[in-house]
Amino acid sequence: MAHASAQLIGDRSHQCDATATYTHDGTRAYVLCDGIDSNDEVQAWTRTAARRIARAAARSGDAEAGLRAEYDRYAAEPERKSPFADLPSACAVVAVAAPGKPLTVAWCGDVRAYTLTPGGELQRLTADHNMRRVFSRSRNVVTSYLGATESDDERKGTYGHPAIESATGATDVCRLLLASDGAYEPLEDSARDLTHYLDGSATRAANTFVTAAMEHASSHADNATVLVADLPAAPQSAHPEPVE
Template structure:
């Protein structure tokens, strides 16, 4: 049985610009999901590159927040280089979850999300979106119809002090399940009033596949990329430094 699984569907986009990666260093494992801004071969390649960079930076530093901040600096520099060379603008929202023993760290920028499912408990959302919808809600205003699509923090953003969210918690039990999801995976289901936990049963590969398939099925005619990484945290082994990535696409 795998410790984690990644499922990705392209939806109606021209390119799959979500990317996921894992990296293990000693007893620490990082799980990462990025959602690229835009749809092009350049954005796709850039997002895949920086998913691995973020996973490595977080695992090697044993710190999700510092790994994300280091990756933000590298991503901003790379975007400047691409623009100076006449290339496409690039960017991606990101979430990284770092597990070491029974401690889980989460860091994010943008609206990629992390959730935790513990036996007998409701699904717990660990992240808070960085987008205009959340800004409006925080100020007691009704969000505009497109507010969720305007992110306020992302990798590749040319700012010295990015908005980065963090959370650290002790895992409540021996059989906790982590979900990292792009907005194309969670938004159609939440908009339909469905509980994401319903789709997180069974083996990790099955859960990730069922969730992303359901997201596309419930999306409108402009279905976004839908990506989900599902990890059974009780099965994280102690290993030497290495990286691993996996995808399922259609």
């Protein structure tokens, strides 16, 4: 299964987005993490977190199980319990493609997963964890992220959604797109059709997408990162479960 990622730093001091893939017994996990803040520590932490999520998700064969395992592991770090803790964190999305099974996706934060059908229909599988979703306020304030300590019930009680959400892809998926907010927001804000940037090979599509994001960004461009992967069709008995 061909895949590629591309990144541009924008106006940030550090590239704190990261992607990772991991394959276990034919099951492949694809991960994109968007680090919160911009410094050396966040950059290194986010890269490690992406690799750990990819490994956990591929080995479990399920996106939610893999992401939840790492979310819980970071949440259990004693130093994160302090109200004065200032430790690295990141938004995260993971997709898992297992032989003979539909694509599974899980996320925390405002990174996104899309799937593209052979007919060119783009379906968004994720719903942003940010204040725009909850109170129609700033989209720049996330309401869940890797490195948080709140449980599903605690997040749901405060923001109306759990700490981690999941979805299942359609049966006729041919291409997967994972994108950070710095990649999708400039194009969405400019009313661009995202499918226009997904033609050609995975490498070409990934580079075209982030380049276009920078061309349409505001005067303060964020890190822009995407991961594009070509996938085999899932069994026809599967049913899509997109997030509204």
